[in-house]
Amino acid sequence: MSTAAIKDASMEQQKALMAGYFDALATAPERGQKCVYTFVPGNLTELIRSFDLLPVLPEINALQSGMRGKSADYIGLAERGGHSEDVCTYVKCDIGMLKSGNIGPTGKPLPKPDLLLLSYTGCFTFLKWFELLREEYDCPIMMLHIPYQGDGEITPEMRDYVVRQIKDELIPQLERISGVKYDEDRLRQALALSSKAEDDLVWTLESAKHVPSPIDAYFGGVYYIGPIFTAFRGTQDAVDYYRLLRSEVQGRIDQKLGPVTPDGVLEKERYRLVVEGPPNWTSFREFWKMFSCEGAVVVASTYTKVGGLYDRGFRHDPDHPLESLADYCMGCYTNLNFPRRIELLESYINEYQADGFLINSVKSCNSFSAGQLMILRELERRTGRAGGFIESDLVDPRYFSAANIKNRLESYFQMIEAKRLGV
Amino acid sequence: MECFIGIDLGSTTTKAIVVDEDGRILGRGITNSRSNYDVAAKVAREEAYTNVRFSALSQRLRENNALGDQLEAFEIDLGRSFALEGYLGQLARLEECCQRDVFRHAAKGGDTAAISEAITDIIASMRKHAVNMFMGEEEARSDFFRDIAGSDYTEYAAAIARSGGPAFDRLLGVYDRNIIPVENEIDPRSFSQRMTAAFKRIAPLYRGEHDRLAQRIQEVIDEPIDDIRTVGTGYGRARLPFPKEQIRSEILCHGLGAHLMFPATRTVLDIGGQDTKAIQIDEQGVVTSFQMNDRCAAGCGRYLGYIADEMNIGLHELAPLAMKSTCRVKINSTCTVFAGAEFRDRLAAGQHREDILAGLHRAIILRAISLLARSGGIRNEFTFTGGVAKNQAAVSALKEVANENYGELTTNIAPDSIYTGALGAAEFARRGGHGPLAAASPGIGAQGSAATPPKNEHQAVKA
Numbered sequence: 001m002s003t004a005a006i007k008d009a010s011m012e013q014q015k016a017l018m019a020g021y022f023d024a025l026a027t028a029p030e031r032g033q034k035c036v037y038t039f040v041p042g043n044l045t046e047l048i049r050s051f052d053l054l055p056v057l058p059e060i061n062a063l064q065s066g067m068r069g070k071s072a073d074y075i076g077l078a079e080r081g082g083h084s085e086d087v088c089t090y091v092k093c094d095i096g097m098l099k100s101g102n103i104g105p106t107g108k109p110l111p112k113p114d115l116l117l118l119s120y121t122g123c124f125t126f127l128k129w130f131e132l133l134r135e136e137y138d139c140p141i142m143m144l145h146i147p148y149q150g151d152g153e154i155t156p157e158m159r160d161y162v163v164r165q166i167k168d169e170l171i172p173q174l175e176r177i178s179g180v181k182y183d184e185d186r187l188r189q190a191l192a193l194s195s196k197a198e199d200d201l202v203w204t205l206e207s208a209k210h211v212p213s214p215i216d217a218y219f220g221g222v223y224y225i226g227p228i229f230t231a232f233r234g235t236q237d238a239v240d241y242y243r244l245l246r247s248e249v250q251g252r253i254d255q256k257l258g259p260v261t262p263d264g265v266l267e268k269e270r271y272r273l274v275v276e277g278p279p280n281w282t283s284f285r286e287f288w289k290m291f292s293c294e295g296a297v298v299v300a301s302t303y304t305k306v307g308g309l310y311d312r313g314f315r316h317d318p319d320h321p322l323e324s325l326a327d328y329c330m331g332c333y334t335n336l337n338f339p340r341r342i343e344l345l346e347s348y349i350n351e352y353q354a355d356g357f358l359i360n361s362v363k364s365c366n367s368f369s370a371g372q373l374m375i376l377r378e379l380e381r382r383t384g385r386a387g388g389f390i391e392s393d394l395v396d397p398r399y400f401s402a403a404n405i406k407n408r409l410e411s412y413f414q415m416i417e418a419k420r421l422g423v
Numbered sequence: 424m425e426c427f428i429g430i431d432l433g434s435t436t437t438k439a440i441v442v443d444e445d446g447r448i449l450g451r452g453i454t455n456s457r458s459n460y461d462v463a464a465k466v467a468r469e470e471a472y473t474n475v476r477f478s479a480l481s482q483r484l485r486e487n488n489a490l491g492d493q494l495e496a497f498e499i500d501l502g503r504s505f506a507l508e509g510y511l512g513q514l515a516r517l518e519e520c521c522q523r524d525v526f527r528h529a530a531k532g533g534d535t536a537a538i539s540e541a542i543t544d545i546i547a548s549m550r551k552h553a554v555n556m557f558m559g560e561e562e563a564r565s566d567f568f569r570d571i572a573g574s575d576y577t578e579y580a581a582a583i584a585r586s587g588g589p590a591f592d593r594l595l596g597v598y599d600r601n602i603i604p605v606e607n608e609i610d611p612r613s614f615s616q617r618m619t620a621a622f623k624r625i626a627p628l629y630r631g632e633h634d635r636l637a638q639r640i641q642e643v644i645d646e647p648i649d650d651i652r653t654v655g656t657g658y659g660r661a662r663l664p665f666p667k668e669q670i671r672s673e674i675l676c677h678g679l680g681a682h683l684m685f686p687a688t689r690t691v692l693d694i695g696g697q698d699t700k701a702i703q704i705d706e707q708g709v710v711t712s713f714q715m716n717d718r719c720a721a722g723c724g725r726y727l728g729y730i731a732d733e734m735n736i737g738l739h740e741l742a743p744l745a746m747k748s749t750c751r752v753k754i755n756s757t758c759t760v761f762a763g764a765e766f767r768d769r770l771a772a773g774q775h776r777e778d779i780l781a782g783l784h785r786a787i788i789l790r791a792i793s794l795l796a797r798s799g800g801i802r803n804e805f806t807f808t809g810g811v812a813k814n815q816a817a818v819s820a821l822k823e824v825a826n827e828n829y830g831e832l833t834t835n836i837a838p839d840s841i842y843t844g845a846l847g848a849a850e851f852a853r854r855g856g857h858g859p860l861a862a863a864s865p866g867i868g869a870q871g872s873a874a875t876p877p878k879n880e881h882q883a884v885k886a
Contacts, residue, residue: 373797
């Protein structure tokens with residue numbers, strides 16, 4: 001995630017990390033390094049890396065293509081190939097990129113998968129996505145079954161069920177593909193590093209409880225979650241990045257500075273918001289500016305929890321490696337049932353002293369959008385705070401209607417103002 | 424006279440409301456939005472000021488017991504004469520622009536003299552017809568110059584072409600090239616000049632009271648209107664010709680406007696030209712939630728406009744036709760672009776126009792009901808606003824569908840509901856954008872307690 005006006009040292013470090021990662025992917029075939037395609041929610045990065053395999057994350061490639069203005073062509077190509085207009089635009093963007101030569105977001109080729117690994121089944125589209133990729137690449141595929149938190153919790157039986165799949169099926173498969181023997185000590189070391197980085201990520205996200213908030217936990221937040229949600233969890237690089245990020249945010253708190261936005265440091269925080277749903281990537285900066293120019297700061301978001309609810313206590317645990325990986329697979333935000341999602345949002349609204357909550361609904365993303373209006377109504381009822389609802393898309397620029405979204409956002413901000421003043 | 428102004432720039436029409444410091448409505452103005460918000464805002468404001476002065480004149484004449492039984496007739500005559508004055512002014516500019524255009528394009532076609540002569544004849548006929556239309560019994564088909572002039576010009580140009588004059592297309596081309604600049608030009612004459620001319624035209628009818636009337640008119644002309652503050656609202660606020668701090672969201676303005684018109688309102692539905700808004704408000708008129716059509720404008724006012732175009736009838740003729748339906752056709756699509764195809768397809772299937780129209784009206788209402796459901800449903804009382812609220816067939820479909828879904832409701836539709844957003848904006852202007860909520864009186868806006876805004880923002884308008 002490298003395109004933003006933010007020029008902090010942590011940002012530069014993240015850019016370098018991502019560039020190095022895509023370089024490594026580009027040279028993987030010639031170096032003989034094998035790759036595992038997997039998704040952000042419930043990803044098993046530490047385990048994959050412990051076999052000297054490199055993870056490749058198709059959603060990240062798709063959102064990067066969206067930010068770099070390439071997704072429209074890719075989607076068009078996928079649609080010409082027969083993929084419907086209603087399909088998740090991440091999928092079409094990825095398929096279009098593949099059909100265009102599989103050149104990654106930095107302009108370098110992406111390696112073919114040696115394994116397609118699905119370790120989160122809460123999104124049905126993921127299954128179909130990998131089925132499509134299997135047809136294209138004719139490679140092995142492994143789909144773990146990850147139970148949904150239907151009753152709002154992870155039971156010991158659920159955990160055992162996932163651990164058994166990892167132990168009995170996934171690890172042998174990874175050994176076969178990599179030729180490397182499973183080394184639990186190596187995995188434990190990685191998980192210890194994960195845990196350290198996760199502590200600093202949580203500290204950073206929770207810094208938004210300060211008034212004014214030193215960060216934007218949605219637009220800025222997507223950068224902050226970048227390394228930990230993708231290929232770097234369990235590495236010293238991630239630990240270093242989050243340590244640096246934390247020190248920068250501490251500096252902003254000390255100086256009582258607001259978040260860095262596309263227009264520089266936000267001078268005056270006028271609205272504190274909790275946002276539900278993924279952002280739009282094709283007009284990311286324009287979308288962000290619609291908030292920042294009105295003095296709106298997102299103090300908490302659910303999108304930054306799709307790779308795990310660290311702020312609710314989860315940590316990768318070196319003492320219980322496979323169990324904590326199983327919990328991680330089941331613990332991402334979209335695997336929560338509605339009561340838990342509502343509780344989480346309600347607690348964010350209260351803990352972060354939010355003026356309101358806003359839903360950016362993406363119709364083609366059912367993991368997020370199903371039930372969002374009910375969530376909105378229930379939160380309005382419970383908190384009395386102003387709820388707002390807008391619609392856009394992930395990476396299809398045709399579904400980002402800037403004038404309409406701006407219009408609704410301005411109305412929403414004024415509604416918050418009117419509620420405050422009672423006029 | 425101190426006043427506050429609210430201007431609502433819609434995609435189709437621009438509305439202005441002038442209120443006094445107690446929130447009483449002093450005047451209203453409406454114009455088509457053209458594609459020039461700046462001009463539209465100025466024209467609507469000017470229309471509202473005119474309305475204010477006419478109201479003031481009416482009040483003075485009543486206080487003076489002027490004219491006795493003839494008073495009402497005089498007011499109507501003066502109003503019509505004033506409107507005619509404005510129309511003739513624009514017509515003169517249209518003629519000037521068209522003639523200039525003919526000579527600018529002289530090389531093309533080679534029949535410059537004939538076209539010039541035809542235009543002179545067309546405008547002369549339009550002028551003659553205008554007098555009958557404004558001063559006679561004939562009903563004007565629209566309030567807007569573009570609509571009236573367009574209809575007349577087309578008719579007279581066609582007649583000239585039929586009788587061997589220049590081709591209709593060439594004549595219409597001249598009009599098409601010039602109507603927008605004419606429409607975007609504000610009448611350079613002051614209210615005083617137009618009013619004097621308007622009075623002069625009808626003065627012989629009221630010879631006995633001439634001096635007294637002239638004096639009252641002069642008093643109204645001389646009275647300054649102090650515009651303390653203006654608040655603008657409407658679609659695409661970045662394009663509104665006001666400083667940012669004077670702009671309020673149309674959601675808030677419609678919510679507050681509906682509250683002022685009907686204080687027990689809890690749910691507001693506004694169907695405008697290109698958007699539909701479902702708004703929930705509290706007992707103070709503060710918006711608590713809202714939904715708008717998002718990815719497309721299916722089911723908005725323009726949908727009906729397309730249907731009217733397709734049927735080659737006026738927008739206002741749709742509802743009376745639809746109301747004649749005895750067997751409504753079920754229509755699912757509310758896509759504006761598909762509207763014409765949908766209509767033709769049903770006609771080809773042998774269905775009656777009125778039954779198809781009834782189905783089309785119900786279809787847009789079903790779309791609005793879905794938006795209302797998203798915003799939290801309909802709570803009593805329910806107020807319907809926007810241009811589509813003037814359409815009886817839409818109103819009737821709305822009441823029927825709302826009743827099917829939410830049971831018995833009080834549904835409010837004000838005759839001047841098109842001004843709801845402007846009224847809310849005017850009230851925000853009166854409150855200075857903030858301040859405590861004043862108690863509201865139905866129909867006249869809020870009364871009372873808001874602090875008088877600082878004087879230094881005001882701007883006096885001379886007639």
